[in-house]
Every structure is written in structure tokens, then in C-alpha cells.
Amino acid sequence: MPAGNSQSLLVVGSIAFDSIETPSASVDDALGGSATYFSYAASFFTPPRLVGVVGEDFPDEHRQLLVKRGVDASGLVTLPGKTFRWKARYHQDMNTRDTLEVHLNVLEEFDPQLPESFRDSTHVFLANSSPALQAKVLGQIRRPELVLADTMDLWIQGQRQDLLALLPRLDGLLLNDSEARLLTGEDNLVRAAQAVRRLGPKFVILKKGEHGAMLCTRDGVFVMPAYPSEEVVDPTGAGDSFAGGILGYLTADGSPPPGRLRRAMAYGTVIASLTVEGFGLDRLKRAERSEIDKRLETYRAMLAF
Amino acid sequence: MPAGNSQSLLVVGSIAFDSIETPSASVDDALGGSATYFSYAASFFTPPRLVGVVGEDFPDEHRQLLVKRGVDASGLVTLPGKTFRWKARYHQDMNTRDTLEVHLNVLEEFDPQLPESFRDSTHVFLANSSPALQAKVLGQIRRPELVLADTMDLWIQGQRQDLLALLPRLDGLLLNDSEARLLTGEDNLVRAAQAVRRLGPKFVILKKGEHGAMLCTRDGVFVMPAYPSEEVVDPTGAGDSFAGGILGYLTADGSPPPGRLRRAMAYGTVIASLTVEGFGLDRLKRAERSEIDKRLETYRAMLAF
Numbered sequence: 001m002p003a004g005n006s007q008s009l010l011v012v013g014s015i016a017f018d019s020i021e022t023p024s025a026s027v028d029d030a031l032g033g034s035a036t037y038f039s040y041a042a043s044f045f046t047p048p049r050l051v052g053v054v055g056e057d058f059p060d061e062h063r064q065l066l067v068k069r070g071v072d073a074s075g076l077v078t079l080p081g082k083t084f085r086w087k088a089r090y091h092q093d094m095n096t097r098d099t100l101e102v103h104l105n106v107l108e109e110f111d112p113q114l115p116e117s118f119r120d121s122t123h124v125f126l127a128n129s130s131p132a133l134q135a136k137v138l139g140q141i142r143r144p145e146l147v148l149a150d151t152m153d154l155w156i157q158g159q160r161q162d163l164l165a166l167l168p169r170l171d172g173l174l175l176n177d178s179e180a181r182l183l184t185g186e187d188n189l190v191r192a193a194q195a196v197r198r199l200g201p202k203f204v205i206l207k208k209g210e211h212g213a214m215l216c217t218r219d220g221v222f223v224m225p226a227y228p229s230e231e232v233v234d235p236t237g238a239g240d241s242f243a244g245g246i247l248g249y250l251t252a253d254g255s256p257p258p259g260r261l262r263r264a265m266a267y268g269t270v271i272a273s274l275t276v277e278g279f280g281l282d283r284l285k286r287a288e289r290s291e292i293d294k295r296l297e298t299y300r301a302m303l304a305f
Numbered sequence: 306m307p308a309g310n311s312q313s314l315l316v317v318g319s320i321a322f323d324s325i326e327t328p329s330a331s332v333d334d335a336l337g338g339s340a341t342y343f344s345y346a347a348s349f350f351t352p353p354r355l356v357g358v359v360g361e362d363f364p365d366e367h368r369q370l371l372v373k374r375g376v377d378a379s380g381l382v383t384l385p386g387k388t389f390r391w392k393a394r395y396h397q398d399m400n401t402r403d404t405l406e407v408h409l410n411v412l413e414e415f416d417p418q419l420p421e422s423f424r425d426s427t428h429v430f431l432a433n434s435s436p437a438l439q440a441k442v443l444g445q446i447r448r449p450e451l452v453l454a455d456t457m458d459l460w461i462q463g464q465r466q467d468l469l470a471l472l473p474r475l476d477g478l479l480l481n482d483s484e485a486r487l488l489t490g491e492d493n494l495v496r497a498a499q500a501v502r503r504l505g506p507k508f509v510i511l512k513k514g515e516h517g518a519m520l521c522t523r524d525g526v527f528v529m530p531a532y533p534s535e536e537v538v539d540p541t542g543a544g545d546s547f548a549g550g551i552l553g554y555l556t557a558d559g560s561p562p563p564g565r566l567r568r569a570m571a572y573g574t575v576i577a578s579l580t581v582e583g584f585g586l587d588r589l590k591r592a593e594r595s596e597i598d599k600r601l602e603t604y605r606a607m608l609a610f
Contacts, residue, residue, distance in 0.1 A: 023492075092492055094492065187397055187398055187399065188399070188535055188536075189533070190533045190534065190535035191535045208516065210494070211513065211516035211517075211530075212516075212528075212530060214533060220607075221533045221535075222607045222608075223517075223530040223532075223607055223608065224530070224608075224610075225517060225528040225529070225530045226528070227528075228494070228495045228519060228526045229493075229495065230493055230495035230496045230499070230526075231493075232493055259609070259610060262609070262610035263610045266610040302525075302526070302528055303527075303529075303608045304567070305529075305564060305567035305568045305570070305605070
């Protein structure tokens with residue numbers, strides 16, 4: 001897990017116990033949450049700093065899993081009560097799901113205070129949470145070089161003003177296609193991405209699930225299909241692993257800018273394709289950097305013509 | 306419109322008057338149909354041979370439009386009655402549509418007899434029609450080198466045995482993602498494509514609309530996103546233009562096989578992206594080969610990382 005420079009990556013997000021049903025299998029209380037997937041994915045490139053909250057029921061084994069990957073867990077707070085729990089059922093096509101249960105538990109009182117040692121982070125991922133909370137986190141970082149945030153329909157609809165205030169402070173915004181349509185009123189995805197960018201972020205990454213992602217920057221629009229996997233066990237965590245691959249690569253890599261973001265997205269795509277091949281972190285735990293690099297080359301060849 | 310070799314491309318399909326409503330505009334009786342879109346798209350690469358049927362209401366102006374593109378229309382038959390008409394309305398997202406009216410008219414009696422001069426065609430596109438009719442056409446071609454067929458849910462459900470009998474006689478089958486799921490019972494698209502291939506065709510191209518296409522061959526699975534267009538006026542004809550670009554390129558191009566099919570698909574992708582930027586043939590009529598080549602290079606750069 002090379003750092004290779006003085007850059008450092010921070011993620012603030014959720015740690016969860018996920019119970020997931022798919023048409024062919026199910027799992028209870030798997031370690032999940034945005035910050036978990038993000039930091040595990042990023043750890044293939046750089047040792048990330050994690051800020052999050054768990055309950056007293058969070059086993060040390062899970063914490064050790066992350067620490068062994070180089071994750072700095074000194075921002076992982078334990079509060080009285082239970083860890084955030086989420087239960088969902090995927091539909092037959094594995095692209096859509098119903099949320100069956102949400103128990104915020106300790107997440108409800110989450111008021112992230114960054115350890116002093118984290119405030120010099122250069123790269124930041126504000127995982128999906130209320131834009132007010134994301135702004136509060138961002139205010140605690142001294143001189144961030146690259147800030148990427150995720151959001152969701154709940155905030156677009158319910159806390160739109162907070163979100164609009166946050167957007168100009170971001171380098172990148174990550175959101176899915178339906179959310180971009182909701183935020184901008186544009187049905188065409190290219191126009192929707194461009195309209196999101198006009199709201200402030202320097203670049204926009206639209207996630208399209210099994211159809212991949214679209215990047216919109218000052219230089220234009222770029223498309224990146226998903227890595228075609230024949231073994232989709234559980235799509236949970238794909239988006240946060242994608243983000244973890246992107247920011248992990250960008251934090252560790254010192255190569256010149258042109259194309260860097262797309263290379264980062266290709267790494268994110270490959271890591272997300274591994275994530276979905278198992279429940280929770282099962283598949284990522286078996287992955288090595290060499291496998292990721294190999295799959296990246298396969299992916300590159302798939303796109304060549 | 307260079308031929309450049311002794312290869313020749315045949316398309317057998319529909320010629321139609323399309324009436325189309327989109328959320329922002331509409332058109333009545335635009336020249337359309339699978340054979341029309343296919344042959345116009347292919348004409349950028351090679352002069353295609355067209356077999357189809359029209360009614361007495363078909364204006365000579367439409368025929369001349371195709372002839373001026375180099376299309377050999379000696380297989381275009383005029384029967385007493387009216388030309389096939391189709392009316393559809395696109396939904397807000399432009400990805401789904403409702404068919405409002407279908408008037409088969411002369412298409413109902415269509416019993417394609419290939420002119421003697423067409424029977425030495427090397428490349429063949431069997432546009433969407435009943436597999437029994439597709440098989441009958443195929444039987445009239447002496448020594449086809451590459452046969453690509455399109456199909457649809459109607460035949461998968463209603464004439465499955467005929468379709469299964471046709472598949473081993475094809476080089477390639479073109480179908481959309483939901484049709485591949487329907488044909489194979491596989492939800493995962495990679496597995497569905499592989500399962501279609503096991504039914505006989507050497508390669509399978511899954512069309513995913515605005516999300517592009519997937520190619521499954523003996524060598525593996527390849528993915529190709531759609532060219533991201535911000536000006537989708539009318540998606541009608543995208544699939545047949547895509548096929549026309551693919552087979553037009555393959556017929557005209559003499560380059561070595563590795564990667565040829567993917568290059569052909571890239572051309573098909575670019576031509577389809579032009580088609581959807583206008584109603585009917587409006588946009589393609591304004592396109593030139595140089596514009597297509599330029600957009601191909603833009604597309605290539607979009608995918609590079």
C-alpha cells in the first residue's frame with residue numbers, strides 16, 4: 001500500500017451492518033457502509049483516514065480488518081447504542097432494490113469531529129449524507145486539494161438549498177443518473193451532467209449502475225462502461241468502491257493531469273466489478289493489487305478498437 | 306462510396322412511413338423502416354443491395370434518395386395498396402416508447418424473392434422479421450460469408466422453434482438486452498449473451514439503447530458505450546443504423562480480422578449517434594463520411610485512459 005508522496009486521503013461516511021437479499025442468496029449483518037467500502041477500495045492505493053461512528057456492538061475484528069489494510073481508524077468513534085443497520089432486497093435484474101429497513105441507531109447522533117491529525121488531508125471523500133453535515137466536515141479541513149462528494153435523492157428533494165450551497169465548494173460530485181435528472185430537470189444524461197457542473201463542481205461523475213459511468217469536465221464528456229461481470233452476487237457498495245478506487249488512485253498517483261481522472265475512473269470501475277462479485281467485502285478481501293492491475297488491462301483491451 | 310473489393314452487402318427488411326411523437330416534437334409519415342435506416346447507414350461504406358416492399362403511395366423521391374446514395378433498389382418491389390405504416394410515442398426519458406398504430410399494409414404479403422443479381426451477396430443483414438421469412442431469404446443466397454440477423458420479443462415468444470432453427474445458420478445475432486433475457490432466461494447480461502451464443506451464432510451483439518452495446522464472441526466479451534449525445538431528437542432507427550454501420554464497414558474493409566468487428570461496431574455506434582440527432586433520416590442526410598470519421602476519433606479519445 002504505497003503512499004509515495006505527502007498526499008493523504010480522508011473519507012467521512014457510514015459504517016453499517018447490511019442485511020441483503022438477492023434472488024439467489026442472502027446475508028445478515030455483513031460489514032458495510034459507504035466509508036467501509038470506500039476505504040477498503042482506496043487501501044489498494046493509499047492508506048486512507050476514516051471518520052465514522054459505530055455502536056458498542058461493533059466487533060474489534062471489523063476494526064482490525066480495516067487497520068490491517070492500512071486504514072487510519074483514529075477517527076472511528078464508538079457511541080453508546082447500536083451500529084447503523086440497513087436491510088434491502090434486490091430485484092431479479094439486480095439493478096434495482098427495495099430498502100426494507102433502516103435503523104440509523106448511533107448514526108443519528110453523528111456529529112463528525114476530525115482528529116487534528118486528519119485536518120491536513122489533501123484528498124477528501126464526503127460520502128452520502130446531508131449536505132449540511134458534508135459542509136461541516138469540509139469546514140474542518142485546512143487546504144483540501146480535491147474534494148469529491150456523493151449525494152442522493154433524499155437531499156436533492158429535501159435539502160436542496162444546502163446542497164446548492166455545497167456544490168461550488170466541491171471539485172467533483174458523484175451521483176446516479178436518476179439523481180442528476182432530479183437535480184436538474186434534464187432528461188438527457190449529457191445535458192443533465194453538464195447542468196450539474198454549471199451548479200458548481202469542476203467535474204461530475206454520473207453513475208449508471210451496470211451500464212457504467214459518465215464523466216463531465218471542462219474538456220468534455222467521457223463515457224466508461226462497467227466491467228462486464230458474469231458473477232454479480234451483490235451490487236451493494238459498488239458506488240462507494242468506485243469512489244474509493246478513484247480517489248485512492250488520485251491520491252497515490254503523481255502522473256501528469258491529462259487523463260488522470262479517467263485512469264482513476266478505470267481503476268474505480270475495476271474495483272467496483274470485484275466488489276459486486278461477493279456479498280459485502282467478501283470478494284475484495286480476496287483481491288490483490290496485481291489482480292486489479294491485470295483486470296485493468298483486460299478492461300482496456302475490451303474497449304480498444 | 307468505395308466498394309474496394311468484390312464483396313457485396315444485402316439487406317432484406319421493411320420500408321415504412323413512421324409517425325413519431327416525442328415529448329418535444331412530432332413528425333408524420335417520415336421515411337423509415339429497418340431496410341431504409343440500414344442501407345442509408347451502410348451507404349457511407351459500400352453500395353448496399355436492398356430488398357423490400359412498398360405500396361403505390363411510395364413517392365419516387367424516396368426511392369431516388371436511396372439510389373443517389375448508391376443503393377441498388379432493383380429488389381424494391383411495389384405492390385398494390387399502401388406502404389407499411391407505424392406510429393409510436395416516446396416517453397419522457399426517450400428510452401422507452403409505446404407503439405400506437407401498426408398498419409402492415411403491403412408488408413403483410415411480403416414474400417421476398419431475391420433478384421438473380423443479388424444471390425451472390427457476401428454480407429447479409431436479415432432485418433427484424435419472422436425467423437421463417439429470414440430463413441427463406443437466407444436459402445436464396447449462394448455462399449454468404451457473413452450473415453447478421455435482428456430479431457424481437459414477438460418471435461422469441463411466438464415463433465421460438467423457427468428462431469432456434471435459424472440461429473446456427475447465422476454468424477451474428479443482434480438483439481436488445483431484454484430480448485436476450487427473454488430468449489435465455491438469464492438475467493445477467495454477460496451470461497445472457499453467452500447463452501445466446503451457445504444457441505448457434507458465432508457472435509452476439511446486445512443492444513442497450515442509450516447505454517451502448519455488448520459483443521460476445523469466442524474470444525470473450527467486449528463493451529461499447531453509446532456515443533454520448535446531448536441532442537437526442539428521435540431514437541427511431543438507431544439499431545438498424547448501428548447494424549448498417551457495422552456491416553457496411555465489414556463489407557468494405559479489407560483489414561485483418563483481429564479487432565475488425567469492434568472497429569465495425571464503433572462505426573455503427575457513431576452512425577447511430579447521428580441518426581438519433583434528427584427525425585427519420587434528417588440528420589444522416591446532412592452527414593458526410595469525413596464527419597463520421599471525425600466523430601469516430603472523438604469517440605476513441607473518450608474511451609482512452
